[in-house]
Amino acid sequence: MKKRILTGDRPTGRMHLGHYVGSLKNRVKLQDSYDQFLIIADVQALTDNFEHPEKVRASIKEVLLDYLAVGIDPKKSTIFIQSLIPEIAELTVFYLDLVTLERVLRNPTVKDEIKQKGFGQNIPAGFAMYPVSQAADITAFNADLVPVGADQLPMIEQTREIVRRFNSLYGKVFVEPDPLIGEVKRLPGIDGNAKMSKSLDNAIYLSDGEDELKRKVMGMYTDPARIHPTDPGKIEGNPVFIYHEAFNPNKKEVEDLERRYEEGRVGDVEVKEKLFVALNEFLKPIRERRSEFAKEGARLDKILTDGTARAREVAKETMKQVRKAMKIDY
Ligand code: TRP
Secondary structure (H helix, E strand, O other), rough: OOOOEEEEEEOOOOOEEHHHHHHHHHHHHHHOOOOEEEEOOOOHHOOOOOOOOHHHHHHHHHHHHHHHHOOOOOEEEEEHHHHHHHHHHHHHHHHHOOOOOHHHHHHHHHHHHHHHOOOOOOOEEEEOOOHHHHHHHHOOOOEEEEEEHHHHHHHHHHHHHHHHHHHHHHHHOOOOEEEEEEOOOOOOOOOOOOOOOOOOOOOOOOOOHHHHHHHHHHHOOOOOOOOOOOOOOOOOOOHHHHHHHHHHOOHHHHHHHHHHHHOOOOOOOHHHHHHHHHHHHHHHHHHHHHHHHOOOHHHHHHHHHHHHHHHHHHHHHHHHHHHHHHOOOO
């Protein structure tokens, strides 16, 4: 039997190139050799967007379209909506008994996010607890593996602790999931920030049109120390070249540009124009598939309904075992 993978995203907007190199690309590959479950984590998205439920709702469709556009195949991957699996909420409640407040607040990713979001003394309890809910996302499906980036490792660690605690108290119901770390890649933003992200407003979206793409690429941050095209430029850490290396299939062209850049024999404009061409070639088919799928509302609904139904069956079966182990199978 194929090993089961569970991973997913918070629906808080459209997906960008950073998501592509960090996870989407990997998922397209993994779906062939694993039983892949993809959770659209709307409950988790609401923990810091509860004042904007309309944004979360609209983003579910955006995320689904991005998945389909890059080649995630609903025949191979089970795509489902978190809030439609009440078993996850149920399991979360039981797990909350198995962790301490102190432990959840020590989670480094949650700690960073709390700081970033400026909650101060008013941390929503649901937000602080979301790793516990994420442990339920993973274990409700008894996933063997969770493909994640580095920032999500603390979530897997916390899940493993909860699983160990559960199994030792009530008997072995769950497998301890392992993280699956592919080539960990992080794409910088177009502004040179180390991370491409929606909140930093420095992202190129999979759905960006040609004009938008051109505007973003031509305005990209490069080597700040380089003033004239005849100045020798720096390749390392230069987002324009990081993108070239990630998306330009013409390796010769990239090498040539790099050499000339270091020697001060090429201007930023040429480097960026060639990057625009490469990125546009890459995004064009994605963009086209995305707009084709977008026209098929009924098909999209069916993908989510079918995926959710399949996921629910699995989660129900898990909850049966949980109730029995916890002696609440009245
Ligand atoms: N926390 C993840 C993120 O922000 C999304 C997510 C929710 C997830 N549930 C999950 C990832 C379960 C892996 C497994 O990207």
